[in-house]
Amino acid sequence: MWTWWRRLFEMVRFSDIKEIRDKTIPKGTAPQRDSEGSPLRTNQTVFSHLSRKESLGPEEVVAESVPSDVAARYEKLMRLAKDIGEKVTNDEEIAPSAILAELHAVIDLDLIQPLFEYAMSESANWRELPVHSVEVTLAALMVGNGLGYDTKKLLELGLAAFLENVGMYRIPGGILQKQTKLDDDEVERIREHPEASARILSRLGERYQWLAEVALQVHERADGSGYPKGLKAPEIHEMASIIGLVDTYVALIRKRPYRERILQPEAIRFILKEAKVQFPTKILKAFLNSISLFPFNTYVKLNNKSVGRVIATDKNYPLRPTVEVLYDGLGNKPERREIIRLxxxxxxxxxxxVDERELK
Structure with a gap:
């Protein structure tokens, strides 16, 4: 049953480790962050609590209807990512200025979380590298926010995440889209993409040499198990570790030619279990405090047997989303819209x- 997990991580070796347990939440206690921002306990029996049923409120209206500026910003990021892909494919020069300008607008308008939630609710095509670049960028910015990055550092992180995968455009499509197990030569070809990315980005000039360094280190791991150089924690750029972590997360939750996607909560649990020695603790904590265990558009089952969909999250209580009830405990659709807050x-x-495919 683990064959497809191994396939997913065939370029990244994970050690067998215990699940992260930074704090214990007594039964019946609502989970919260501690004064140092430590991650919340995320086992399968102690989850967030929900409140009374009520009609849709102003906050949920905003979360449920996608503002036009969010959709427009997402489409602009997608156009920029596709343009980068075309330029790399045609061996043309990349201009970071347009990317930085768009990222600056996203940060100034406080659109990081709305854009991330919007991106996660979209049906992504695994064949499109630009989609992956945009999703990794937004997820990285979420973690950067969690780490308290200022605008300058968020811009640097966003730019690095947007461009770190450019070397993949030099990999033949037949390898990237192959629906059976890669052979050793194909695996080795993919493992060369960080160096290809670094070479491409090094052409941007001295001002952006740090981008080449970050791109080269995205697949390095804190315990030395990564590639291409087997670097360890002190040698790895912090932004490379952030991007490496969210790259793993996004890869898990999106469909691949050899497997179906993994539910977002299950992907987070997998990272908690397998990635403790792979990434710095503070980055894992920021990830857990930034990416809710029950993200926007997740389908969940309640203890009264009703089933609902997450329509809003709370930065202060990431394990306590707002849920729209889709089916009551008897499996019937509610006569009127019901919203349950946490x-x-x-x-x-x-x-x-709940897998949404089981509801159809």
Whole structure:
């Protein structure tokens, strides 16, 4: 049953480790962050509590309807990513200025989280490298926010995430889209993409040499198990570790030619279990505090057997989303729209996530 997991990580070796347990939440206690921002406990039995049923409120309206500026910004990022791909494919010069300008607007308008949630709700095509670049960029910015990065550092992180994968455009499409196991030569070809990215980015001039360094290190791991140089924690650029972590997360939750996608909560649990020695602790903590265990558009089952969809998250309580009820405990659709919030009282709680394909 683990064959496809191994296939997913055939370029990244993970050690067998214990699940992260930075703090214990007593039964019946609403999980919160501690004063140092430590990650929340994310086991399968102690989840966030839900509140009373009520009609849709202003916050949920905003979360449910995608503002035009969010959709427009997402499409602009996609156009920029596709343009980068075309230029790399045609061996043309890359201009970071347009990317930086768009990232600056995203940061100034406080659109990082809305864009991330919008991107995660879109049906991504695994064949499109630009989609992956945009999703990794937005996820990296979420973590950067969690680390307290200022605008300058967020811009640098966003630019590095946007461009770190450019070497993949030099890999033949037949390898990237292959639906069976890669042979040794094909695996080796893919493992060469960080060096290809570094070579491409080094052509941007001395001002952007740090981009080449970050791109070269994205697949390095803190315990020395990564590639291409087997660097260890002190030698790896912090931004490379951030991008490497979110790159793993995005790869898990998106469909690949050899497997179906993994539910977002399950992907987070997998990272908690397998990545402790692969990434610095503070980056893992920022990731857990920034990416909710129940992200926007996740389908969940409550302890009263009703099923709903997450329509909003709370930065202060990442394990306590707002849920729209789709089916009641008897499997019937509600006569009127019902919204369940997490923050008021512990009458209900999430017992598991649900694959949306099982609802159709």
């Amino acid at each position: 923050s008021d009282n512990p009458l209900l709680y999430i017992v598991e996530t």
